[in-house]
Amino acid sequence: MEFINLKKQYELLRPDLMAKLDQIMSEAHFIGGSEVVELEDRLAEYVGRKHCHSCGNGTEALQLAYMAYGIGEGDAIFCPAMTFIASVEPAAMLGATPVFCDIESDTYNLSPSSLLEQIERVEREGNLKPSAVVAVDFLGNPAHFDEIAEICADRDLLLIEDAAQGTGASYKGKRCGSFGDIACTSFFPSKPLGCYGDGGAVFTDSDEVATLIASLKVHGKGLSKYDNVRVGMNSRLDTIQAAVLLAKMNLLDGEMAKRQQVATRYFEAFDGKIQTPKISEESISAFAQFVLIAESREQRDAIVAAMKDAGVPSLIYYPKPLHQMKAFGASTAHFPNAEHYAQCNFGIPFSPYITEEEQDQVVSAVLSALR
Structure with a gap:
């Protein structure tokens, strides 16, 4: 018995997918092919966001989000204590300090009451600046975004949705990936929408943030990848993986x-x-x-x-x-x-x-x- 039966799914995808992959191989357009742009457009429409930028994996999607908002030393990033390390690891690498909160006993998601308690504790201690909250759609179950968003608005905190496990899920009629100031997802093979390797994406409604992420994910490019206007990273989704994801979206x-x-x-x-x-x-x-x-x-x-x-x-x-x-x-x-x-x-x-x-x-x- 398969724990997650990706083999059966592949049987359904194989005829059309193999023809598409053969076309990509023949054209030898392995990075930045038209399939990448098509996927980003379809994902943005599916989720309900203005912009989608694909990238190398879900961890790098979160890193791009943290970088785009200037998260760094002295910032407190509030995160559920039960999640994968990638939810907050990139923030720690940028010098920020993770501040953990408890989860709810029944939904397994971030507890709004614990979040508020930890924010107030950090404010009292005065050693860190409360800066951002990472709300995780844990196991694909949407977080309580109304309550969490209200807390963030009251405290002027950035709200990041970690929708790595949430593609296809929804909360009050809105699809996961559409919540918070910015949202990130993963296309790791076991995810509800997974590729045949690593992949990820960032979603935003901000033109300014979208432009910045487009630069950050290609070595901080300006007019071209050889015109570097900031320090960035190398995080691109391969054309082959975009083709896989387009087939799976069907x-x-x-x-x-x-x-x-x-x-x-x-x-x-x-x-x-x-x-x-x-x-x-x-x-x-x-x-x-x-x-x-x-x-x-x-x-x-x-x-x-x-x-x-x-x-x-x-x-x-x-x-x-x-x-x-x-x-x-x-x-x-x-x-x-x-x-x-x-x-x-x-x-x-x-x-x-x-x-x-x-x-x-x-x-x-x-x-x-x-x-």
């Missing part, structure tokens, strides 16, 4: 509908038996992963072992919160929801192409372990 709406069906079967099967992710009524999750929460680490480990014995793969997503990472000094701060999540979470097989028979096998393995 399947995206259908896959999102199927993801809802697969999730519904899991919700019904596990109702009252083990904790499932909470999706608010105003949200549609992309279900980048489907993560269950056991009552304890011991119970989680027993379930995972039973799944393995039954031939069902699993994934701990993620095993350690950021505030406990050595990279950030292994803080003694206590974020109970993030810590409980880390100790008790396990992901189960999920994709638009999982069969009902495979789902039944997953459910049986988990429930048998619980019994």
Whole structure:
């Protein structure tokens, strides 16, 4: 059984995709081809943003966002304690200081109350300037953008949406990638919209910021890449990956509908038996992963072992919160929801192409372990 069945998806894409890739190979236009521009236009329209700039990967998308807004030394960047390191790592590399917040116990997303608490603490201490908030659409579940945006507006903070797992998801009728001052996403292969390698994109409605990112992602170019007007980076999406993503976009709406069906079967099967992710009524999750929460680490480990014995793969997503990472000094701060999540979470097989028979096998393995 595949944890995420990309092989089945490729079977559907292969005829048209191979013809397109052969054309790109024949023309030898591997960087900056017309497919890149077409993809950026389609993504901007799909998300509902004025501008989209593709780039090398999701981490670099976030780095471009931080650079575009001048984030650096002395800035406090507020981020959920439970997310992938890339959400805040580029800010730290630029000299800023990550300030972690707890997550909600049921949605696994950034807790607005914890965010406000941490902002007020930093303001009282006076050592850092509160500058930006990174709201993550964790596991494809949209963050509570109304509350978070209100906090940012009251404190004049930059709001960055980390939509790396959120392509296809929506909150109150708006698609993920359209929230905040700027949004970033990843096209890592396991994402709801993934390429066959690394890739990412930045979304903004600001003409000025879009122009700056266009320069920053190509070595700080001015009139050309040989006219460098600022220090930038090298972060471009290859033409081949753009072609892959264009082909996958043709399947995206259908896959999102199927993801809802697969999730519904899991919700019904596990109702009252083990904790499932909470999706608010105003949200549609992309279900980048489907993560269950056991009552304890011991119970989680027993379930995972039973799944393995039954031939069902699993994934701990993620095993350690950021505030406990050595990279950030292994803080003694206590974020109970993030810590409980880390100790008790396990992901189960999920994709638009999982069969009902495979789902039944997953459910049986988990429930048998619980019994």
